[in-house]
Amino acid sequence: MQKKQKGVVWFRNDLRVNDNESLTNSMAENESVIAMYCFDPRHFEQTSFGFKKTEKFRAKFLLETVTELKDNLEKLNIALLVYHEKPEDCIPKMVIENEIDTIYFQEEWTTEEMKVLENVKSKISDSVVFKPAYNQFLFHPEDVPFEINFIPNVFTQFRTKCEKYSKVKAELLVLTMAKANLITNDGKIPSIEALGFSDFVSDSRTAFPFHGGENEALKRVEDYFWETKKLGVYKLTRNGLIGKDFSSKFSPWLANGSISAKTIYWEIINYEQQIGKNESTYWLIFELIWRDYFKYVSLKNGNSIFKIGGILDKEYDWKTNKSAIHNWINGTTAEPFVNANMIELKQTGWMSNRGRQNVASYFAKNLLLDWRIGAAYFESMLVDYDVHSNYGNWMYVSGVGNDPRDRKFNIPLQAERYDGESKFQKLWLQQQLF
Incomplete structure (x- = not known):
């Protein structure tokens, strides 16, 4: 009697059931499918820059997201196994216990994610197939009119060619498994306290009063x-x-x-x-x-996106003045517009795009501080942290990335233009926390 094919979808940064290539492929190619998510303890530890890799705002948003993912998968008759362990510790055990043939997952290419994948593969039998998918793009890598090594260093060149020659693929349909596919499991989603935080109520002033999922x-x-x-x-x-x-x-x-x-x-x-x-x-x-x-x-x-010289390998005399960094983080600099934005971030995990450009420019171009420290703080605090956009934007603003003009923001002028009546500054500076 032929063995039933069993697949597992290892969810990473693709926490949805709609338009999910890994999920769709697993359901089409296997008679039995389960899903899994790992709350990697390393994501909640302190980094070399002294910040938690994930602070409470994104942690709570992630917990809400995984809770909703679990419910949505159950509607498709797929169980989500949840672990609060390193993937390389829990995935090999899960593969053996569930007799998995194929692991489906979203391809990631930054250092930490690749290292985790290597560690997982090293502990799993060669008979298990790994099936990655590029599931996070608007224009799929197969469809952009460039070889990856020849992606332009200027955004406009990339955009105009993609708009002319690339097509956005259709969304993938959501399938449903047979009811017998849904297995019971003991894996519980950890509490926010288990991740190292006290629960909290959102600041009423936040511009992002939404939940994850x-x-x-x-x-x-x-x-x-x-x-x-x-x-x-x-x-x-x-x-x-x-x-x-x-x-x-x-x-x-x-x-x-x-x-x-x-x-x-x-x-x-x-x-x-x-x-x-x-x-x-x-x-x-x-x-x-x-x-x-x-x-x-x-x-x-x-890895060049994480290096001090950025993708341009430029040399600047970057500083690491602790007092200046502290003032920037806590909103006690000489610029009220910077301070208001930084306090908003500290209190809510959110900051507008306009604010981000200004505070990053002030950090790198006015204070001449090592831009990677600012990027690491954003990584910790932002509810919408994305490694590519975060480090791409920080390099851009700091003069080591994709800005051909290497601009410096005039902060008072920006404040006048975008907060002419100081409503935003008053909102965040009237209850300033030191």
């Missing part, structure tokens, strides 16, 4: 596109600083993969067909292409 992401799309039609004015409002609707706020869900870039793209196309196409609808696609671009920059350049 695929359903929440889809609800936000529905609200931003169809209920409020804010998509139609996105380009006009995207530099805003206060409130939830000045920008789409999709980035946290995109960062952990609880929604795909393709899902958002095709919903924009749907909106353009039903409501109308304008500069704003295009501009959200433009921002999705920026997100793709930083992934390709990272794919092309590898």
Whole structure:
């Protein structure tokens, strides 16, 4: 009697059931499918820069996301096994216990993720097949008009060629397994306390008052596109600083993969067909292409995105003044606009795109501090941290990345332009915490 094929989907930064290539392939190719997620303890430890790799805001968002993923998978008759262990410790055991033939997972290429994958593979029989998928792009690597080694160093060149020659693939359909596929398991999602944090209530002033999870992401799309039609004015409002609707706020869900870039793209196309196409609808696609671009920059350049000289291998006289770093983190610098943004980040795990550019420029260009320290702090604090966008943007602003003009922000002028009546500064500086 022929053995039934059994597959496992190892979820990483693709925490959704819709438009998930690994999930779709596993269900099409196996008679039995289970899923798994590992809360890797290393993600909640302190890094060499002295910050927790993941702070409480993203930790809570992740817990909410995995909870929703578990529920959504159960509706498809797939069990999610949850572990609070290193993947290289729990996956080999799980493979043996469940007689797994194939492991499906999203391809990642940055150092830590590749090392984890190598460690997992080293402990698993060669008979087990590993099937990676590039599931995080708008334009799939097979479809971009460049060899990876020849990705342009200027965004505009990348964007214009992709827009001309690349097509966005259709979303993948969600399948359902037979009811008998759903197994019972004892794996529980850890509490926030188990990850090393006290539970907390969100600051009422936050511009990101949302929860983690695929359903929440889809609800936000529905609200931003169809209920409020804010998509139609996105380009006009995207530099805003206060409130939830000045920008789409999709980035946290995109960062952990609880929604795909393709899902958002095709919903924009749907909106353009039903409501109308304008500069704003295009501009959200433009921002999705920026997100793709930083992934390709990272794919092309590898570890250089983490080096002090960046992808340009430039030498600057970077400083590590502890007092200056402390003032920046705590919002006690000489610039009120920087301070307001940094306090918002410290209190909420969120900061606007406009704020991020200003505080990063101030850190690297005014204070001349080692930009990697700022990037590591953002990695710790941001609810929407994404390794490619974070390090890509920090290199860009710091003069070691993809900005051909190497600009420096005039902070007072930026504050005047984007917070002319100081409403944002008053919101965050009136209760300043030292």
